[in-house]
């Protein structure tokens with residue numbers, strides 16, 4: 001069969017070829033092909049190999065000379081709070097001066113400040129702000145993004161956020177997987193009774209399900225927000241409606257949120273700076289992914305999750321940005337990878353598995369993306385670096401020059417190509 005597009009002259013191509021989830025020692029396995037080419041037909045990879053590719057060429061095949069760059073699967077940022085209004089640079093200044101977060105929250109800042117702004121921002125304004133973020137993410141090599149609602153905390157605004165993501169998924173080259181996260185905080189109109197808010201969310205879940213805007217539900221399980229039993233109640237209600245579930249777990253206090261996630265069959269448990277040894281063991285015995293968010297630790301000057309220990313004990317980890325206006329305001333996904341190399345003490349190969357195939361796995365899309373293999377979606381990035389390790393070493397800049405999404409060139413020589421899906 002002949003190809004629509006062939007990328008050739010690739011110095012080195014790196015990809016996972018392991019079956020997901022890739023756990024423990026297997027996370028250091030990455031296939032490397034020197035002097036590689038990729039042949040693409042429609043949206044799909046026809047062949048990945050080295051050597052001669054003449055058999056795949058006909059008169060209409062587009063040939064792209066990679067000029068000895070390296071090639072990776074597109075990055076998958078599997079935990080973001082993509083759609084929100086405004087920014088919180090004023091709060092950053094206060095945090096640096098040592099003003100406690102709870103005081104900021106009391107004065108209308110923090111998550112609830114963003115909720116207020118998001119409620120009063122139009123669909124189009126939210127769309128435009130998130131669209132701009134997606135452009136930046138794409139230019140840094142991200143081809144799929146998970147995005148959470150949770151800055152509405154009422155049905156109307158949560159649906160507005162989910163609809164913005166639905167529309168972005170239709171119009172922007174990056175694929176978006178949405179998650180409902182009404183349980184991000186207790187809104188001020190329910191500050192008298194968290195339980196009333198939980199009951200209201202359980203009613204809303206039925207409506208969210210019927211809207212077909214998302215298949216995932218996430219909960220912020222933390223002291224003073226949603227405790228273990230609150231989280232269990234919300235997640236169980238979600239499971240009863242056939243949602244898949246995720247949980248923000250053990251970020252500050254070791255509450256056992258990760259263990260709860262494993263018990264309920266969560267696709268991922270996220271953050272994990274304070275995870276217990278017992279919960280690391282149960283994660284290792286499950287197919288739940290430990291989703292690590294080093295950008296948040298960096299920005300808030302907090303400890304990093306012990307990803308090294310988790311991998312050594314047999315867990316499968318993914319790594320995401322947690323892009324949000326309060327605790328990780330960056331769309332630079334390569335920086336997130338570089339922070340992982342520096343602070344998580346894990347290898348380039350482990351990081352690559354974490355930001356591609358394992359991320360795809362917990363979003364439920366590893367059958368079609370997350371690695372460069374025959375039959376998979378052609379989500380491909382080229383980087384102007386001599387080898388994989390160099391990407392982590394030369395930090396803070398953008399090494400991605402070209403991005404192919406579903407077989408189409410969407411970034412060419414570092415410039416975004418205006419192209420609809």
Ligand SMILES: [Zn+2]
Pocket residue numbers: 079080081248322
């Ligand atoms: Zn988050």
